Amino acid sequence: MKSKITITEIAEKSGVSVSTVSRVLNNSPSVSPKKRERIQQVIDEYGYTPSIFARGMINHKTKNIGVILPDITNPYFASLFLQVESFALKNNYATLLFNTMFSRNADRYDETIAEEDYFKIILEKQVDGVLILGGQIDKEDVPASFVEALNQLHRQVPVVIMGSKIEGCSCLFVERNLKQGVTSLAHHFIALGHERIGFVGGEPGIRITTSRIEAFTQSMKALGQTVQPSYIVPSDYYAPDGYEAMIQLLDSNSDRLPTAVIAMNDMVAIGALRALKDRGLSCPEQIAIASCDQFQQSDYSIPRLTSMDQHNDYLGRMAVLQLISAINGSDETISLNHSPELIVRESCGAANKR
Numbered sequence: 001m002k003s004k005i006t007i008t009e010i011a012e013k014s015g016v017s018v019s020t021v022s023r024v025l026n027n028s029p030s031v032s033p034k035k036r037e038r039i040q041q042v043i044d045e046y047g048y049t050p051s052i053f054a055r056g057m058i059n060h061k062t063k064n065i066g067v068i069l070p071d072i073t074n075p076y077f078a079s080l081f082l083q084v085e086s087f088a089l090k091n092n093y094a095t096l097l098f099n100t101m102f103s104r105n106a107d108r109y110d111e112t113i114a115e116e117d118y119f120k121i122i123l124e125k126q127v128d129g130v131l132i133l134g135g136q137i138d139k140e141d142v143p144a145s146f147v148e149a150l151n152q153l154h155r156q157v158p159v160v161i162m163g164s165k166i167e168g169c170s171c172l173f174v175e176r177n178l179k180q181g182v183t184s185l186a187h188h189f190i191a192l193g194h195e196r197i198g199f200v201g202g203e204p205g206i207r208i209t210t211s212r213i214e215a216f217t218q219s220m221k222a223l224g225q226t227v228q229p230s231y232i233v234p235s236d237y238y239a240p241d242g243y244e245a246m247i248q249l250l251d252s253n254s255d256r257l258p259t260a261v262i263a264m265n266d267m268v269a270i271g272a273l274r275a276l277k278d279r280g281l282s283c284p285e286q287i288a289i290a291s292c293d294q295f296q297q298s299d300y301s302i303p304r305l306t307s308m309d310q311h312n313d314y315l316g317r318m319a320v321l322q323l324i325s326a327i328n329g330s331d332e333t334i335s336l337n338h339s340p341e342l343i344v345r346e347s348c349g350a351a352n353k354r
Contacts, residue, residue, distance in 0.1 A: 005048050007021050007022065007025075010046075014035070014042050061128050063094060064127045065093050065130065065327075066125065066129070067084055067098065068131070069098075069135070070102035070138075074238075075295035075296065076312075080133055080315060081095075082316075084316040084319060087320045093320075096127060100115050102115060115136050119150075129323045130323075131319055132162065140206065144168075151171070158172070160322045161173050164178070172322055172333060174334070174336060175338075179211055180215075183215050183219045186223065192288070196256070196258040198228075198258040198262070199233070199263075200245035200246055200272055201234065201241060201245055201272075202264040202268075203237065209264070228253070239274075242263060242275070243271035243274050245272065246271065250276075250281075257286075257287065259287060260287065260290070261288070262291075263290070266297070266298045266301075269290070269291040269305055273302075284303065284347055284348055285349070288348045289347045293308060294307035303345070304345035304346045305346075306344050309343050311340065315338065318334060
């Protein structure tokens with residue numbers, strides 16, 4: 001195995017100055033092809049890798065970004081993080097993941113560290129910027145102390161938040177379209193002949209839940225349909241919550257069941273499907289189901305889930321671009337053209353109607 005070599009030793013073996021080696025390492029064009037080839041041969045022979053920390057001491061950048069999310073077990077955040085990580089890497093940035101395990105259900109996690117405490121840990125890692133994908137920032141009522149903690153973090157490193165803008169928060173925001181997917185699903189079900197449509201899932205007091213339920217009721221009214229309050233059952237974002245919400249919906253409306261249900265996401269939809277099966281009901285023949293958020297396994301459920309593709313690849317790319325732009329000194333907000341796409345599969349009954 002070759003011994004570890006320094007940049008000074010590379011210069012000596014190549015017969016050039018240290019500054020010339022440095023220019024080659026930084027892909028500077030001001031080095032002759034002959035010298036570049038000679039230096040590269042030594043670099044390849046000894047497997048030299050420049051220290052990112054040494055570079056950071058010179059340009060005050062580590063090429064690391066911190067990513068904060070509330071639950072890596074949630075397929076939405078897992079998918080979004082993978083897109084962020086992939087696109088950041090293409091731009092020569094490494095990602096440090098901080099999973100806060102923020103949850104309404106205290107039994108789900110043994111939560112010991114407040115989100116504000118993660119900000120201190122992140123700064124100790126000397127990241128160039130921070131991307132926040134969810135957590136307390138998603139609440140309808142964000143505590144003033146948390147907003148101040150965000151502002152304090154943003155004063156030290158650029159902070160980009162995937163979410164709706166918060167009054168008094170100086171961070172940069174990348175806002176996704178929270179309502180369009182629900183509106184598309186409501187129109188889709190009405191076009192299929194459904195009039196009694198329900199909505200299940202989503203934690204109360206969270207912006208995405210409020211926005212989607214508002215979009216659902218507005219769309220139904222605009223289409224001339226009556227919204228039954230008992231047809232709307234918020235719960236949370238996971239399969240057990242979808243199961244419980246669907247059971248509650250069925251029990252509360254046993255005399256007049258909905259013919260279609262919109263679920264907060266695919267996990268909630270899978271729980272709802274299990275509830276229908278346990279009650280002896282079939283999907284889509286008796287109750288059709290569609291989801292507001294498509295996850296990777298939606299094509300493998302029985303039946304296959306009709307769902308909205310939120311294009312996490314695009315959202316993750318835009319979030320990273322916004323953060324890199326801020327790291328490089330720009331405070332200009334990147335324009336986002338986020339348009340969820342309806343993916344029609346079996347669970348909505350569209351094939352049966354045709």
